[in-house]
Amino acid sequence: MAKNKSSQIPRYELLYIVSNKFTSEETEPIAQKVEDLITSNNGTIVYRENWGKRHMSYPIKGFQFGYYRLLEFDLPANKIEEINRYLRLSNDILRHQIIKRQPRTVEEILAAKEEIAKREAKIKAGEIDINQKSKPEAPSEQNLNETQTANTVEEPTVV
Numbered sequence: 749m750a751k752n753k754s755s756q757i758p759r760y761e762l763l764y765i766v767s768n769k770f771t772s773e774e775t776e777p778i779a780q781k782v783e784d785l786i787t788s789n790n791g792t793i794v795y796r797e798n799w800g801k802r803h804m805s806y807p808i809k810g811f812q813f814g815y816y817r818l819l820e821f822d823l824p825a826n827k828i829e830e831i832n833r834y835l836r837l838s839n840d841i842l843r844h845q846i847i848k849r850q851p852r853t854v855e856e857i858l859a860a861k862e863e864i865a866k867r868e869a870k871i872k873a874g875e876i877d878i879n880q881k882s883k884p885e886a887p888s889e890q891n892l893n894e895t896q897t898a899n900t901v902e903e904p905t906v907v
């Protein structure tokens with residue numbers, strides 16, 4: 749087997765946007781179709797998240813809002829094109845993106861989400877300024893003395 753090939757089933761992350769012409773309840777069967785498509789192609793869904801209705805930064809197919817959904821799943825690499833094709837041809841799904849991920853446990857996913865939430869809370873509270881570039885710390889007085897001592901060259905004494 750080649751060095752870059754792995755016998756492990758790859759992990760993918762799918763983010764897709766369902767059209768705003770549906771209500772929140774009407775998006776459930778669409779999400780179920782996507783999940784059924786993955787499982788029918790020998791995939792296993794590891795994590796799912798419904799982000800709800802969100803405003804898009806620019807209109808897509810005339811819609812300003814969409815229902816965002818996130819899935820992480822394991823799927824054989826030769827089956828991913830079928831999932832991509834279904835999502836591309838579906839009239840109910842405005843956009844989608846599938847990326848390959850490193851396998852993570854649900855606990856790792858939730859821990860990462862918690863870290864992001866903490867960081868966003870600090871930004872909102874003004875503890876972190878995201879526009880300010882970090883400056884290198886000024887050297888302490890002790891470090892300055894050590895540096896000066898290290899750079900001092902003793903002159904040889906003549907006997």
